Amino acid sequence: MIPLTWYLILSGALFTIGATGVLIRRNALVILMCIELMLNAVNLAFVTFSRHHDSMDGQIFVFFIMTVAAAEAAVGLAIIVAVFKNKATVNVDKINLMKW
Amino acid sequence: MLDVILFTFIAIIKISIVFGLLLLTIAYLIWIERKVMAHMQVRLGPMRVGWHGLLQPLADGIKLLFKEDIVPYKASKVLFIMAPVIAIVPALMSFAVIPFGNKITISGYSIDMVITDINIGILFILAVTSVGVYGIILAGWSSSNKYSLLGGLRSSAQMISYELSIGLSLIGVLMITQSLSLVDIVNAQSKWWFVLFQPIGFMVYAISAVAEVNRCPFDLPEAESELVAGYHTEYSSMKFSLFFMAEYANILTVSAIAVTFFFGGWRGPFLPPVIWFLIKMFLCIFFFVWIRSTYPRFRYDQLMNFGWKFLLPVALANIIVTGLVIVLIG
Amino acid sequence: MLESLLFIIMGLIVITCAIGVVFQKNPIYSAVFLIQTMVSLAVLYILLHAQFVAAVQVMVYAGAVMVLFVFVIMLLNVQRADQELGKDRLIFQKVSAIFLGLLLFAVIGIVTVRSVLQGTKGEYTPEHMNEIGNTQLVGKLLFTDYVFPFEIASILLFAAIIGAIILAKKELKE
Numbered sequence: 001m002i003p004l005t006w007y008l009i010l011s012g013a014l015f016t017i018g019a020t021g022v023l024i025r026r027n028a029l030v031i032l033m034c035i036e037l038m039l040n041a042v043n044l045a046f047v048t049f050s051r052h053h054d055s056m057d058g059q060i061f062v063f064f065i066m067t068v069a070a071a072e073a074a075v076g077l078a079i080i081v082a083v084f085k086n087k088a089t090v091n092v093d094k095i096n097l098m099k100w
Numbered sequence: 101m102l103d104v105i106l107f108t109f110i111a112i113i114k115i116s117i118v119f120g121l122l123l124l125t126i127a128y129l130i131w132i133e134r135k136v137m138a139h140m141q142v143r144l145g146p147m148r149v150g151w152h153g154l155l156q157p158l159a160d161g162i163k164l165l166f167k168e169d170i171v172p173y174k175a176s177k178v179l180f181i182m183a184p185v186i187a188i189v190p191a192l193m194s195f196a197v198i199p200f201g202n203k204i205t206i207s208g209y210s211i212d213m214v215i216t217d218i219n220i221g222i223l224f225i226l227a228v229t230s231v232g233v234y235g236i237i238l239a240g241w242s243s244s245n246k247y248s249l250l251g252g253l254r255s256s257a258q259m260i261s262y263e264l265s266i267g268l269s270l271i272g273v274l275m276i277t278q279s280l281s282l283v284d285i286v287n288a289q290s291k292w293w294f295v296l297f298q299p300i301g302f303m304v305y306a307i308s309a310v311a312e313v314n315r316c317p318f319d320l321p322e323a324e325s326e327l328v329a330g331y332h333t334e335y336s337s338m339k340f341s342l343f344f345m346a347e348y349a350n351i352l353t354v355s356a357i358a359v360t361f362f363f364g365g366w367r368g369p370f371l372p373p374v375i376w377f378l379i380k381m382f383l384c385i386f387f388f389v390w391i392r393s394t395y396p397r398f399r400y401d402q403l404m405n406f407g408w409k410f411l412l413p414v415a416l417a418n419i420i421v422t423g424l425v426i427v428l429i430g
Numbered sequence: 431m432l433e434s435l436l437f438i439i440m441g442l443i444v445i446t447c448a449i450g451v452v453f454q455k456n457p458i459y460s461a462v463f464l465i466q467t468m469v470s471l472a473v474l475y476i477l478l479h480a481q482f483v484a485a486v487q488v489m490v491y492a493g494a495v496m497v498l499f500v501f502v503i504m505l506l507n508v509q510r511a512d513q514e515l516g517k518d519r520l521i522f523q524k525v526s527a528i529f530l531g532l533l534l535f536a537v538i539g540i541v542t543v544r545s546v547l548q549g550t551k552g553e554y555t556p557e558h559m560n561e562i563g564n565t566q567l568v569g570k571l572l573f574t575d576y577v578f579p580f581e582i583a584s585i586l587l588f589a590a591i592i593g594a595i596i597l598a599k600k601e602l603k604e
Contacts (some may be wrong), residue, residue, distance in 0.1 A: 002437045005542055007474065012538035014448055014467075020531030021452035024524050029457045029503060033464050036495065038449055040471055045488070051478040055436050055552030056559075056567055060576050062483050063568065066490050067583040071590030073495045077502045078597035084506050179462070219563050223485035227472075230493025233463065237497070241458065241504050252506065260497055280565055 007048040014041035028083070028090040032076050039069045106209070114215050118195055127157035127349045129385065136389045161341070169337040172243060175427050180240035184335070184342035187235025190228045190264055190350035197221040198356045201366045201373030213366070213374065213412050214283060221282040222274065225357065229312075233259050235346065243334035250290030254320050254400065258311060261407040262318075265308035268415035272301040273361050278347065286365030295362040300418045302362045304411055306387075309354040311407065315388055315397040318403060327387040357385035432479055440477075443470045461496060468492045479556045482565045489526050 022032030030099045037042060050058025083092055129155065139147030146153030171180055197297065201213035218224060240252015274280060277288040277298060288294075295302045311318035332343045359365060359380040368376035398406070400423045443466065443561035468491045475484035559567060572580050 002434050002477075004547055006437065007478070008542045009539055010444065010474075012542060012547050013445055013535060016505050016531050016535040016538065017445070017448040017452055018533060021529055023530065024452060025525035027457055028498065030451070030460050033451055033457075033460055033499065036464065036491070037451060037467065040468060040491070042482075044471060047475055047480045047483055048477050050480065053552050054555045056571050057552075058452060058479050058552050059483050059564075059568060060571055061488065062480075064579060064583055065559055066486060067587060070490060070581075071586050072493055072597065073498055073561075074594040075597070077498055078594040081505070082597045085504075090506065098597070135552070142586075176456075178456070184464075218481070219560075220481045220485050220565055223482070227485045227488035229495065230489050231465075231469070233493070233497060234462075234500070237500055237504070238462070241500075249504065256497065256501075260494070263493075278566070279563070312445070397512070 004048050008045060011044040013040045013050065014038075014044065024090050026093050028080050028092050028095075029077075031082070031092065032073065035076075036069060036073065039065055054088050110209075110211060114134070114197075114211075116144070118200075118215060119192065121191060121344075122195055122352065125172075125352060126345050127161065129348045129351065130160070131157050132343075132382075132385065133389050133392075136386065137393045140390070140393045141250070146353065164337060164341040164388070167337040167341065169320065170334075172245070172334050174244045175334065176180050176242045176244070179238045180334075181339070183235050183239035183242060184339045184346070185235075186238065187232055187346040188342050188349065190232040190235075191353065192345040193228045194225045195356070197224055197282055198360060199286055199365060200377050212283070217281055217283045220280050222280050222285075222357075225353070230263060232346070232350070235343075239335070239343070240331040243331075246332050247328045247334045248331050253335065255314055255331055257331045258314065258318065258320065258391060258403065258407075261404065262308040262311040262411075265285075265304055265407065265411045266312055268323070268412070268419060269301045269304035269308065270357075270361055271419050272298045275419070275426060282360050282365075286360060286367065289367060291363040293362060293364045298311050298362065298418070300414065300421075302358075302417065304415045305358060305362070308407070308411060309358065310388065310391060311403070313350045315352055317390040317398050319397060320400055320403060351385060351388060352381070355381045356390070359385050435526060436473065440473045443467075458500065461499050461503060464499075465496050467504050470495070479586045481562065482568045506525070556574060 005099055016054050017033045018037035021037065022031050025031055025034065043065055046058040046062050046065070048058075050062075083095055087095060089095065091093065105170075135145045135153070142288035145158040149155040149159045171177060196215045197218060199212070199214040199217070203210045203212055205211070222272065236259070237252050240248045240255070244248075253311075273285065273294050275287050276294065279288075300310075309427045314320075332340055335343060359377060363380050366377040368379075371379075447463040447467040447470065451460045451467065454460045469488060472484040472487040472492075475481075475487060541599060554567065
């Protein structure tokens with residue numbers, strides 16, 4: 001039986017990798033993917049806590065997070081497609097019109 | 101300890117029997133299809149290799165095995181090699197939860213005629229088959245060929261759209277049995293087959309299953325006249341045959357689900373359960389071939405309109421009606 | 431024993447693939463790695479007795495959300511049009527990001543290791559859950575205790591569908 005702390009550490013590592021990815025990468029698609037990675041890390045933590053507390057609430061929350069992730073992916077990708085149509089790039093360094 | 105060893109031993113035997121029979125059936129499915137279609141078109145079909153072409157699948161297999169294995173120069177190699185594997189593994193995996201018969205007892209040890217009976221049975225099948233789409237998308241993309249890409253995009257868009265209708269059409273049955281385990285679903289049909297309670301659900305399932313496995317009249321992904329061969333245009337040798345096998349394994353899977361959900365699974369009088377299961381499954385497969393040799397192909401926009409604007413609302417209405425009836429009857 | 435082995439294997443796969451997502455040049459390889467991460471996470475969910483979540487994880491994330499990603503990557507054909515710039519716009523961006531990431535991981539690690547998992551136990555132990563069935567329980571709770579968030583989630587999805595269609599729609603006048 002693996003101690004539940006290990007799952008939490010794994011979740012933390014996953015979250016960290018996702019967050020680092022958002023900071024490092026300039027490709028908007030990969031940034032969105034890294035956000036998905038972070039959401040997955042949160043899901044893992046939720047399920048772990050649900051197992052620890054012998055309660056179902058964590059699993060229900062995972063369900064809602066998945067809903068939000070699906071909505072976020074759909075809208076985010078639509079925005080990226082719209083931006084790509086205008087600027088022919090998905091590099092977030094080049095999408096800087098709002099700066100001026 | 102002895103129990104654990106015995107359990108593992110039996111599990112391995114069950115897996116190898118199911119897996120071996122599955123591959124054999126896939127090989128002969130191609131022969132059946134060619135034969136049935138030929139006779140429907142007043143031809144003879146394969147006749148040369150063996151009695152009435154019975155050894156044809158073997159000959160085809162050997163031929164494919166010895167063909168040159170080509171990887172296009174501009175293809176992205178890793179994905180090109182991975183794609184057929186991603187296509188076939190999920191197609192074969194879903195048979196792990198399908199019950200083929202009742203419990204049998206061999207020297208005091210009762211064995212379920214199902215590899216594993218898990219409490220999320222149908223969800224497992226839906227989840228596993230939804231991964232199979234990647235085989236097709238990645239094959240289309242990694243070949244760096246426009247026909248492959250178009251075929252892959254078409255095929256995956258079609259599979260995703262019709263996957264929804266498949267899932268929703270099965271929910272009616274799940275509401276009646278109140279269980280996701282396929283063994284429970286078969287047991288609930290000891291009196292009446294669910295096709296009697298869920299005729300609309302079955303119709304929706306049948307149509308979307310044909311679309312899901314990319315068969316005629318929904319075989320746009322490999323419309324020869326437009327796309328050469330669709331997503332596997334650039335594939336040759338064993339990789340091509342893996343795609344072929346995955347396609348036929350998917351046909352077997354949807355037929356097995358149809359039998360389990362709507363036609364009472366292995367239940368039937370006189371004959372042994374496994375035989376009944378196989379008879380029902382092959383009738384479903386015959387139905388597939390029959391449709392293929394009867395109908396012309398859809399147009400792509402017709403296909404999408406039909407899936408989203410007709411099939412999906414009908415499936416939803418079916419769920420609502422089923423729920424209402426269950427509440428009223430109690 | 432078997433469980434620990436499975437956890438270690440899956441944990442290693444998850445971490446390796448997550449790193450792959452971040453450091454692959456081509457976005458489609460990132461997507462493939464992300465799919466692998468999600469499928470391996472589903473195995474971990476099964477180890478935690480959350481079968482429904484595991485199935486939905488594969489179905490929704492791997493089967494739907496990531497297909498969308500792969501579609502968009504193919505549609506934009508980004509790999510040729512948009513190779514990432516070799517050098518960073520900001521100085522030391524990569525180095526400092528990795529440093530900050532390690533710091534974050536250290537903080538999370540220290541907090542999880544030093545604090546003991548505590549709190550009251552609920553009624554749904556794995557044995558009790560197996561009696562009722564995990565999926566049945568999730569369904570029951572979703573339509574009783576959580577019916578309001580559930581409805582809001584459906585409205586959110588509806589809004590997202592409309593938003594995505596309007597954003598990605600072709601301009602009719604041209």
